[in-house]
Amino acid sequence: MNLLSALGDGLVIARRNLIKLKRVPDVLVFVLLSPIMFVLLFAYVFGSAIDIPGGSYREFLMGGIFGQTVVFGATFTGAGLAEDMQKGIIDRFRSLPMSRAAVVLGRTASDVIYNIITLTVMAITGLIVGWRIRGSLLDALAGFLLLLLFAYSVSWIMALLGLSVPSPEVLNNASFIVIFPMTFIANTFVPAESLPAVLRVFAEWNPISSLVQAVRELFGNIPPGAPEPASWPLQNPVIYTVFWSCLIIAVFAPLAVRRYVRVAKKS
Amino acid sequence: MKDIIQATGLVKRYGDVVALDGLDLSVREGTIVALLGPNGAGKTTAVSVLTTLIEPDEGSATVAGVDVLGDPAEVRKLIGLSGQYAAVDKDLTGFENLDMIGCLYHLGRKKARSRARELLDRFDLADAADRPVKTYSGGMRRRLDLAGALVAESPVLFLDEPTTGLDLISRRELWRLIRTLVDQGATLLLTTQYLEEADRLADDVLVIDKGKTIAHGTVDELKDMVGGERIGIKVTDRDDLPAVNEILGRVAVGELQREERSRTVVAPVSGGARELAAVLQAFEDHQLRISEAVLRRPTLDDVFLALTGASAESREQTPESAKPGRRGRGSR
Numbered sequence: 001m002n003l004l005s006a007l008g009d010g011l012v013i014a015r016r017n018l019i020k021l022k023r024v025p026d027v028l029v030f031v032l033l034s035p036i037m038f039v040l041l042f043a044y045v046f047g048s049a050i051d052i053p054g055g056s057y058r059e060f061l062m063g064g065i066f067g068q069t070v071v072f073g074a075t076f077t078g079a080g081l082a083e084d085m086q087k088g089i090i091d092r093f094r095s096l097p098m099s100r101a102a103v104v105l106g107r108t109a110s111d112v113i114y115n116i117i118t119l120t121v122m123a124i125t126g127l128i129v130g131w132r133i134r135g136s137l138l139d140a141l142a143g144f145l146l147l148l149l150f151a152y153s154v155s156w157i158m159a160l161l162g163l164s165v166p167s168p169e170v171l172n173n174a175s176f177i178v179i180f181p182m183t184f185i186a187n188t189f190v191p192a193e194s195l196p197a198v199l200r201v202f203a204e205w206n207p208i209s210s211l212v213q214a215v216r217e218l219f220g221n222i223p224p225g226a227p228e229p230a231s232w233p234l235q236n237p238v239i240y241t242v243f244w245s246c247l248i249i250a251v252f253a254p255l256a257v258r259r260y261v262r263v264a265k266k267s
Numbered sequence: 268m269k270d271i272i273q274a275t276g277l278v279k280r281y282g283d284v285v286a287l288d289g290l291d292l293s294v295r296e297g298t299i300v301a302l303l304g305p306n307g308a309g310k311t312t313a314v315s316v317l318t319t320l321i322e323p324d325e326g327s328a329t330v331a332g333v334d335v336l337g338d339p340a341e342v343r344k345l346i347g348l349s350g351q352y353a354a355v356d357k358d359l360t361g362f363e364n365l366d367m368i369g370c371l372y373h374l375g376r377k378k379a380r381s382r383a384r385e386l387l388d389r390f391d392l393a394d395a396a397d398r399p400v401k402t403y404s405g406g407m408r409r410r411l412d413l414a415g416a417l418v419a420e421s422p423v424l425f426l427d428e429p430t431t432g433l434d435l436i437s438r439r440e441l442w443r444l445i446r447t448l449v450d451q452g453a454t455l456l457l458t459t460q461y462l463e464e465a466d467r468l469a470d471d472v473l474v475i476d477k478g479k480t481i482a483h484g485t486v487d488e489l490k491d492m493v494g495g496e497r498i499g500i501k502v503t504d505r506d507d508l509p510a511v512n513e514i515l516g517r518v519a520v521g522e523l524q525r526e527e528r529s530r531t532v533v534a535p536v537s538g539g540a541r542e543l544a545a546v547l548q549a550f551e552d553h554q555l556r557i558s559e560a561v562l563r564r565p566t567l568d569d570v571f572l573a574l575t576g577a578s579a580e581s582r583e584q585t586p587e588s589a590k591p592g593r594r595g596r597g598s599r
Binding site for chain 2: 005008009012015016019020023024087088089090091092093094095096097098102
């Protein structure tokens with residue numbers, strides 16, 4: 001009963017967040033335009049700079065851009081919550097007989113929809129600039145699902161962060177300090193093997209690396225002559241990524257909901 | 268009639284600021300009670316406690332027989348709240364806002380929709396129903412916010428300064444709407460800084476100062492305490508003040524308020540316009556030069572002067588520190 005009403009109320013909040021896609025230009029830019037920019041930028045600026053024997057660097061890059069974009073996109077969850085908490089509407093929510101988890105649940109849910117739109121836009125842009133899915137369609141679908149799952153888990157970290165900062169600006173600044181190294185010290189744009197020793201170990205165990213590796217495999221974007229990865233996570237990227245996603249959700253979802261209830265009570 | 272809102276000894280502190288200092292209140296079913304007081308008197312804090320938004324440090328309260336601290340979830344099913352800052356989503360349309368609130372009250376999709384349309388009609392927002400709220404005027408936003416409190420036809424309504432910051436026309440419109448609510452059987456607790464608003468709407472008034480009730484009664488009882496209308500005189504020449512004081516002193520039913528610096532004297536009177544005319548005639552006879560003469564109703568300021576000997580303005584705490592809510596969040 002409790003879970004059911006939480007899901008129902010969460011859905012109402014999610015619907016409200018999605019309406020904003022049409023009305024708030026910032027959201028539209030974030031969800032639609034910045035992914036297009038990322039693909040074009042990386043494809044044309046970096047894509048032609050590096051030669052990969054037996055493959056195309058542009059195709060190698062796409063997996064990285066997918067991974068990076070959905071992780072960056074999670075900050076949107078946090079910023080959205082931080083913004084909600086500043087506004088009068090939160091007082092309304094708090095006085096209504098709705099589930100205490102709904103605001104956070106609804107936010108993370110609507111961000112899944114945002115991510116689906118973002119990924120679709122990126123895939124189309126990618127196809128236009130020459131990226132191809134070379135594996136089976138089913139594998140490709142699995143690749144997109146994996147991206148969504150991982151993004152959903154990072155959303156919960158950002159939700160907790162968003163409820164702990166005084167304003168959306170603080171969230172954006174704080175989260176980028178973490179997210180930039182996390183997405184760059186990985187195999188997103190260069191093979192993990194080419195990094196210096198310490199960074200290489202970090203990159204190999206970084207779940208963002210395994211996500212990107214998994215996506216590349218599922219899209220069939222690993223060049224045929226590429227060397228087998230040396231580390232376990234990159235050899236079993238799908239399992240490793242799913243494991244991390246579940247772990248993050250299990251830890252951060254309860255923390256974020258508890259944080260919301262506490263913030264709601266104290267202020 | 269039974270008490271539908273009941274609070275005893277509510278205390279709430281924010282650091283050194285005492286927002287509520289042992290507040291007691293009770294509201295009978297089917298009546299409108301106004302909490303009257305200046306900024307920072309604790310009105311919003313009191314409403315926040317009763318609507319489960321904040322927990323008091325001490326004291327207890329029940330709404331419709333349900334313990335506010337013990338079962339806040341149950342209380343939320345029974346109340347409607349309209350806040351001081353219009354608590355609506357400005358990116359959503361009026362309809363979408365009310366529809367969302369209806370769904371969150373668990374009315375069901377269909378009922379939520381029809382209720383939203385019904386309220387938009389009743390609050391004269393039907394034409395703007397499908398426009399984003401950010402295009403609304405201040406008065407329209409307040410009306411929508413008030414409509415939000417009514418979505419579930421809750422038996423107990425809380426309106427926190429429903430007309431603060433509105434122009435006179437919007438205010439009158441809102442008063443008209445609020446009065447119709449009680450005709451339909453709701454119980455209403457409203458906070459206000461305006462004596463006139465309490466006068467227009469409330470059956471009972473609690474005057475609040477520094478987190479405590481300092482007077483309780485009907486508006487008429489309160490007015491008897493405060494005296495009737497006021498004559499306010501401003502002289503051109505400060506030297507005329509003693510003579511003006513003397514003339515006003517003869518007609519005043521209470522103590523004169525004198526302000527040397529602004530060269531004004533205010534006298535509570537009982538005779539209205541007739542008395543004003545007589546006073547002006549007397550000034551004329553004594554060749555006193557008057558720059559302003561007004562006859563006005565008592566204000567919150569007059570109530571506070573009568574009850575505490577200090578003006579409402581001087582009782583104001585800094586609103587930033589005394590008010591709960593979003594502003595306080597950054598400090599943690």
